[in-house]
Amino acid sequence: MNTVSESIVKDMALAHNGHLKIDWVREHMPVLNRIRDRFEKEKPFAGLKVAISLHLEAKTAYLAKVVQAGGAEVTITGSNPLSTQDDICAALVEDGIRVFAKYNPDPAEYKEHLIKTLETRPDLIIDDGGDLITILHSERRDLLSQVRGGAEETTTGILRLKALEKEGKLEFPMVAVNDAFCKYLFDNRYGTGQSVWDGINRTTNLVVAGKTVVVAGYGWCGKGVAMRAKGLGAKVIVTEIDPIKAVEAYMDGFEVMPMLEAAKHGDYFVTVTGNRDIISKEHFAVMKDGAILSNAGHFDVEVNKVDLNAMSTSSRIVRKDIEEFVLADGRKVYLLAEGRLVNLAAGDGHPAEIMDMTFALQAVSLAYVNEQYKNIGKKVLNVPFELDQMVAQYKLEALNIGIDKLTNEQKSYLESWVE
Missing domain, CATH: 3.40.50.720 (NAD(P)-binding Rossmann-like Domain)
Incomplete structure (x- = not known):
């Protein structure tokens, strides 16, 4: 894949500054770094294509690189015309990720970038606001057949997904990452x-x-x-x-x-x-x-x-x-x-340490969907609680914080109906 010739970005000369930004956030995302280490060994996305639509800035770029480390061929676009950073786009192209995004495109260009991302025929999707999912379920249903499932970042996107599910029109499983404890308690708040x-x-x-x-x-x-x-x-x-x-x-x-x-x-x-x-x-x-x-x-x-x-x-x-x-x-x-x-x-979005937890959830949720898509049905589902707790535990360990554990006697007491 020649990502330079296949991508649409503003200026490849901006890549150096983009790499510096990505390097900075990587140093402050220890949970995602731990997920990346696991992905590099296990290659959960080997041979698969992943399409991502998120706010295209440094933290998102690092998530894309983590998914790529898991063996995926990654294509990414922006989820908001004014949040895309052109230097980040150029850096990702240099790193072998196909990019269709520019800062402040007109509405027609923005739509074109979304469609081109879907035309790579992804197996898995990470969406923000439901734009990719909406296009797939309306004007580009011809691109549906290969999609195994995906994960949604936002409240808005989940509302759109649940409307599709309620009407019986959702064609594959989607994980509601926004509804996970490690998302809304920290990212949203x-x-x-x-x-x-x-x-x-x-x-x-x-x-x-x-x-x-x-x-x-x-x-x-x-x-x-x-x-x-x-x-x-x-x-x-x-x-x-x-x-x-x-x-x-x-x-x-x-x-x-x-x-x-x-x-x-x-x-x-x-x-x-x-x-x-x-x-x-x-x-x-x-x-x-x-x-x-x-x-x-x-x-x-x-x-x-x-x-x-x-x-x-x-x-x-x-x-x-x-x-x-x-x-x-x-x-x-x-x-x-x-x-x-x-x-x-008008800013750089959430702090890197916060998005560390959210994007770790995105990465492990995507791996979960890929493993279980044949069994979980065409529905909106919550992040499995054990994944939520795993991300929180990784965060505590990164902060060098320890917590108590129940003794066997305490577990037995909590599970009993007698004193």
Whole structure:
């Protein structure tokens, strides 16, 4: 395979810088390094093709190299137009991985890259947001026959998969990596919490302390965003549709109210719901002058950009990744990173130590699907608990942390119904 001639990337001259970035994250991903050592010996993907669609930055690149070390022929594309890093793409091509991705392609190019990735006829898939799976189950069903299964990274992607499964249309098993303990407890909470504020602070260079932050959605990602906002000195308001999560936010010390009321108070807004039109025309109408809007959900539909454009008399880019909209009454609101994932489109995504656990889960889940695809049926399934615990144990060992173990007497006590 001549990956240089077969790939679509911006500039191969950028590869050196990409290699430096990948080398840096590798040094901080000990769990994935341990999985790589195992894969190099066992070659679980020998003779197979793997297609990956993820945010194409250094940590993702290292996951691709780990899968490649397991014997796979790997093809990768981006899962978001603004999160692809061109130097990473070039470095991967030099490492023998086929790449179809560039930073900020137009919608037609982005779609073409996804389709070209699928046209390699993969046996296994790692997806982020469900784009590859959706194309396979709709316009390119001719590419379905060879696929054994795969793994999905995000809440959004799992929702799409479960909709397919509910309609009886899912054609192969997919592991819901996002629902694993070692994913949502750490990646969604601590990873999103830190990386969202990394992206916002890097982009705006404004203080957070003393400001009011509105967090839309109090799932694990929302919990992390709210927690970090509080740590930066902000007053935090949470909006929710789930009464249980709303009570949880209240008990965690945050104000809870509907978005229409919260919109009057917010200096910063962060949407993390996975749904559309969370902030729209009725909310823009009551916002403060200078409100800053951002999204950390997968698709750029949580902040309604159609409404915002319709209500604005003018707009302009005032700083990299910041667009200013002037409303009819002269108020200005600012949208970060085109309403796309602010932590990736305007930052470098989650810390390497966090993605170490998530991508270790991706790697071992893919190996599990490859071993069991004939037995597990065409369904969305959870990461096996023993794999979740294995990744956590590897993390503890990397941190030189020991924990207690049950004695035989304690095990017997827990398994008995008598005292």
